[in-house]
Amino acid sequence: MPETNYIPINTFMVKILKVSAPGKIILSGEHAVVYGFPAIATAVDKRITIDRNGKIDSDLPIGSGLGSSAAFAVATSAFEINNLDLDEINKRAYEIERVYHGSPSGLDNSTVTYGGFLWYKKESNGNKTIKKIYVKAKLPKFYLLNSGKPDESTKEMVEMVAERYKKERRYTLGIFRGIENVTKGFLEFLTGDVEHNLGELMSENERLLEGLGVVSDKAKNIIRTIEKNGGYAKISGAGGRKLGSGMILIYHRDKDKLERLFEGESTTVTPVRLGENGVKIETE
Numbered sequence: 001m002p003e004t005n006y007i008p009i010n011t012f013m014v015k016i017l018k019v020s021a022p023g024k025i026i027l028s029g030e031h032a033v034v035y036g037f038p039a040i041a042t043a044v045d046k047r048i049t050i051d052r053n054g055k056i057d058s059d060l061p062i063g064s065g066l067g068s069s070a071a072f073a074v075a076t077s078a079f080e081i082n083n084l085d086l087d088e089i090n091k092r093a094y095e096i097e098r099v100y101h102g103s104p105s106g107l108d109n110s111t112v113t114y115g116g117f118l119w120y121k122k123e124s125n126g127n128k129t130i131k132k133i134y135v136k137a138k139l140p141k142f143y144l145l146n147s148g149k150p151d152e153s154t155k156e157m158v159e160m161v162a163e164r165y166k167k168e169r170r171y172t173l174g175i176f177r178g179i180e181n182v183t184k185g186f187l188e189f190l191t192g193d194v195e196h197n198l199g200e201l202m203s204e205n206e207r208l209l210e211g212l213g214v215v216s217d218k219a220k221n222i223i224r225t226i227e228k229n230g231g232y233a234k235i236s237g238a239g240g241r242k243l244g245s246g247m248i249l250i251y252h253r254d255k256d257k258l259e260r261l262f263e264g265e266s267t268t269v270t271p272v273r274l275g276e277n278g279v280k281i282e283t284e
């Protein structure tokens with residue numbers, strides 16, 4: 001990211017007392033991003049807040065694709081350097097993520113650090129292209145529904161896809177190329193350059209992730225119910241095969257109808273705002 005991201009807010013080395021970092025949703029490109037295909041992710045209006053005494057306040061469920069681990073790593077890194085040098089925070093957070101996730105793409109920590117909507121791509125020379133997307137499209141309301149904590153970790157899901165990539169390279173590459181097209185579609189939709197049907201993009205993305213084998217039956221059932229009732233939905237993040245697949249991102253024009261579909265069930269539909277701020281210093 002450009003140097004302008006450095007906010008010299010802490011020139012006098014005042015100790016930061018409280019930091020918050022957002023959760024994230026991947027609109028398109030999870031898994032494919034590990035293989036050098038582009039992804040688009042965005043910060044959400046659910047955050048983790050950490051204070052200097054180590055007290056943590058979090059709206060982010062752990063291990064459900066909302067980026068709780070990246071948000072924690074980013075907030076902790078801001079404390080460590082005691083300023084908001086975003087590039088430095090992002091670099092440190094990536095190192096922390098590596099300890100837990102093996103070789104993450106860096107998409108999660110970058111989204112949580114910079115906020116907004118990000119276009120993210122690992123280039124073949126190892127460099128990363130990270131660009132903020134300037135959104136001109138009027139965004140509709142989105143919702144989240146938790147399909148349940150996956151039995152598998154992100155690392156295990158990434159390894160499972162790697163196995164498949166080894167054995168069925170042509171098939172897997174075909175899926176990644178399909179995902180790349182959807183990601184480009186999302187970019188055109190967001191910038192307002194080309195008209196796209198947002199719901200169709202989400203459904204297409206979901207179909208490709210199901211083809212990759214990262215969506216469990218439980219999550220598929222939830223998504224089919226939403227689709228049969230006029231909505232569009234996709235899992236977001238690494239997914240899961242055996243139990244839940246983490247958070248489901250939903251677009252539905254009728255909130256009441258959507259809520260009625262899951263009335264009386266343990267999972268509830270929650271509104272979510274996309275394109276929110278990245279890491280920030282909180283004043284008491």
Ligand code: PMV
Pocket residue numbers: 029030031032033034064065066067103104105106107108154158236237238239
């Ligand atoms: O941590 P999650 O569940 O949001 O998954 C991260 C996205 C992957 O593309 C599956 C992995 C990665 O490192 O980008």
